[in-house]
Amino acid sequence: MATIAETIHKPQTLRPSNLEDHGAACAAFNWGQARRALDASLEAKTGFNMATLAVDRHARSPNAAKLALRWLGKSGARRDLSYAELSHLSSRFAHVLQNLHVNSGEHVFLLCGRLPELFVALLGALKQQCVVTPLFSAFGPEPIATRLTLGHGRVLVTTTTLYRRKVQALREHLPELQHVLLITDDDGPLPPDTQDLRVLLDAASPTYQTRPTDAQTPALLHFTSGTTGKPKGAVHVHEAIVAHIATARMALDLQDDDVYWCTADPGWVTGTSYGVLAPLALGVTMIVDEADFDAERWYTILEQQRVSVWYTAPTAVRMMMRSGSAAPRLHDFPCLRFIASVGEPLNPKAVRWGLEAFGLPIHDNWWQTETGGIMIANYRSMDIKPGSMGKPLPGITAAIVERREDGSARVITEPDTEGELALLRGWPSMFRAYLGEDERYRKCFAGPWYLTGDRARRDADGYYWFVGRNDDMIKSSGHLIGPFEVESALMEHPAVLEAGVIGKPDPLLGELVKAFVVLRPGAKASEDVQRDLLGFARLRLGAAVAPKELELVDTLPKTRSGKIVRRLLRARELGLPEGDTSTLEAA
Numbered sequence: 001m002a003t004i005a006e007t008i009h010k011p012q013t014l015r016p017s018n019l020e021d022h023g024a025a026c027a028a029f030n031w032g033q034a035r036r037a038l039d040a041s042l043e044a045k046t047g048f049n050m051a052t053l054a055v056d057r058h059a060r061s062p063n064a065a066k067l068a069l070r071w072l073g074k075s076g077a078r079r080d081l082s083y084a085e086l087s088h089l090s091s092r093f094a095h096v097l098q099n100l101h102v103n104s105g106e107h108v109f110l111l112c113g114r115l116p117e118l119f120v121a122l123l124g125a126l127k128q129q130c131v132v133t134p135l136f137s138a139f140g141p142e143p144i145a146t147r148l149t150l151g152h153g154r155v156l157v158t159t160t161t162l163y164r165r166k167v168q169a170l171r172e173h174l175p176e177l178q179h180v181l182l183i184t185d186d187d188g189p190l191p192p193d194t195q196d197l198r199v200l201l202d203a204a205s206p207t208y209q210t211r212p213t214d215a216q217t218p219a220l221l222h223f224t225s226g227t228t229g230k231p232k233g234a235v236h237v238h239e240a241i242v243a244h245i246a247t248a249r250m251a252l253d254l255q256d257d258d259v260y261w262c263t264a265d266p267g268w269v270t271g272t273s274y275g276v277l278a279p280l281a282l283g284v285t286m287i288v289d290e291a292d293f294d295a296e297r298w299y300t301i302l303e304q305q306r307v308s309v310w311y312t313a314p315t316a317v318r319m320m321m322r323s324g325s326a327a328p329r330l331h332d333f334p335c336l337r338f339i340a341s342v343g344e345p346l347n348p349k350a351v352r353w354g355l356e357a358f359g360l361p362i363h364d365n366w367w368q369t370e371t372g373g374i375m376i377a378n379y380r381s382m383d384i385k386p387g388s389m390g391k392p393l394p395g396i397t398a399a400i401v402e403r404r405e406d407g408s409a410r411v412i413t414e415p416d417t418e419g420e421l422a423l424l425r426g427w428p429s430m431f432r433a434y435l436g437e438d439e440r441y442r443k444c445f446a447g448p449w450y451l452t453g454d455r456a457r458r459d460a461d462g463y464y465w466f467v468g469r470n471d472d473m474i475k476s477s478g479h480l481i482g483p484f485e486v487e488s489a490l491m492e493h494p495a496v497l498e499a500g501v502i503g504k505p506d507p508l509l510g511e512l513v514k515a516f517v518v519l520r521p522g523a524k525a526s527e528d529v530q531r532d533l534l535g536f537a538r539l540r541l542g543a544a545v546a547p548k549e550l551e552l553v554d555t556l557p558k559t560r561s562g563k564i565v566r567r568l569l570r571a572r573e574l575g576l577p578e579g580d581t582s583t584l585e586a587a
């Protein structure tokens with residue numbers, strides 16, 4: 001498979017990056033040191049508690065009055081919280097749990113959108129050593145109930161509106177759920193069997209002595225986004241914060257004076273690791289926007305809030321591209337200095353669009369719920385090869401492997417050879433279990449390797465290239481085809497906004513490549529466009545890889561974290577059962 005030869009050279013700027021020389025950093029880095037670098041005296045008193053490291057540490061330092069979080073409400077409200085305020089509020093929440101006799105190891109669920117209380121409850125529950133699961137507030141009743149049941153939810157923090165709409169009717173089927181704490185957002189009386197969170201917080205003490213927390217204590221339970229099969233609950237421990245901090249420093253280049261905006265919802269692992277824990281632990285100021293995506297609103301936030309580091313997702317980038325090239329020109333982004341993206345392959349066209357719109361390329365990085373933190377990245381100090389995920393983080397050993405029949409993994413050393421992406425186990429944010437599914441967890445490993453389920457290749461310069469999920473690969477006339485390559489080629493066509501590619505059983509070819517394409521606004525769907533796109537792809541990819549069928553569609557099915565669900569495109573095409581659709585974005 002050909003490597004896209006284009007390179008975007010690293011910018012020449014005065015501000016040094018946190019990782020100036022990737023090779024030297026890889027040689028020097030070790031996790032033990034990264035762990036010890038965190039405040040050792042604090043560790044002695046509180047053990048390795050994530051929340052202490054994220055907020056309390058700053059609250060007792062000259063950073064106490066620094067703005068930790070600026071919350072922008074949907075309808076124009078704004079709330080600023082300093083590190084000290086966030087520390088006190090989360091301590092109050094820890095007391096609330098303690099007063100309710102909710103103890104270490106018990107599970108607390110958060111279903112409340114991006115509200116300040118989400119941060120307060122998440123950090124407070126960690127102080128009380130509970131295991132926290134933030135859920136997407138847009139989930140319907142079924143996925144909420146499934147996760148509460150699978151995760152043995154004992155406490156739920158939600159809003160009155162969400163509770164009435166999504167949980168109340170199912171409450172009798174949730175016997176383990178004992179405490180529902182409501183962020184009241186209407187004037188009606190509290191629903192039965194619930195409590196008013198604000199009243200409880202006001203009555204609680206703002207100082208809390210976190211008990212010593214062993215680094216291996218479970219802290220977070222994240223359900224994966226379910227691009228394939230049923231959701232799985234990945235368990236992470238307090239020590240994961242060592243990786244959050246190190247990776248945010250190196251891959252996102254977060255520095256003291258940054259105003260940082262992570263657009264991910266904490267219902268997705270990105271929104272917790274890099275939307276709550278890492279930025280707070282690094283003592284930066286973060287922006288939290290309650291509203292859903294709106295291109296104009298986002299440009300305005302980037303400009304008016306003087307965002308300097310922005311972490312977003314390819315789906316958002318594509319939506320901003322859809323709003324046209326004039327939109328960013330109406331704004332000025334003098335503070336913006338670094339943009340990164342995660343969640344899906346970032347098509348080369350999107351990397352380049354960053355240059356056009358902001359004067360900065362978009363730095364793709366790769367990780368997954370199970371890895372808990374960024375594993376492969378394009379760094380500020382490194383040339384970008386658009387379409388590549390970059391190179392492994394210092395402290396992370398990645399390899400391309402082939403699974404053997406006996407369950408072991410053979411490392412493929414030849415460059416540019418496709419195989420499964422594997423990581424040498426043992427980094428701090430590696431998941432420690434799939435809740436209640438030991439066998440499934442065990443199967444993710446082959447000897448020292450964690451097998452990611454993604455196919456990729458490494459080029460001779462050490463850059464990794466995403467090929468596809470194991471389950472999304474297409475076998476056509478003996479060729480193994482990754483959907484991303486075909487989708488990226490289609491996206492190079494000026495009329496194309498996004499594309500999803502699947503394999504469809506074919507008596508002759510085994511599978512034939514079929515593409516579903518969403519056109520840019522203004523481009524008219526017609527048979528001519530369809531033919532033109534097929535010809536365009538054939539020219540770029542060759543007949544063996546190019547789609548044989550192409551359908552123009554209005555939208556592609558996506559998860560709430562914005563990933564195209566190829567499994568579903570395929571099921572719909574073939575009239576097969578759709579399987580678990582609980583994490584799908586509303587149509």
Ligand code: AMP
Binds near residue numbers: 345389469
């Ligand atoms: P999740 O656990 O929901 O975050 O999904 C993780 C999966 O998303 C990975 O295993 C990849 O298949 C995909 N993914 C995440 N980031 C990237 C990226 N930068 N390039 C390609 N695929 C990605």
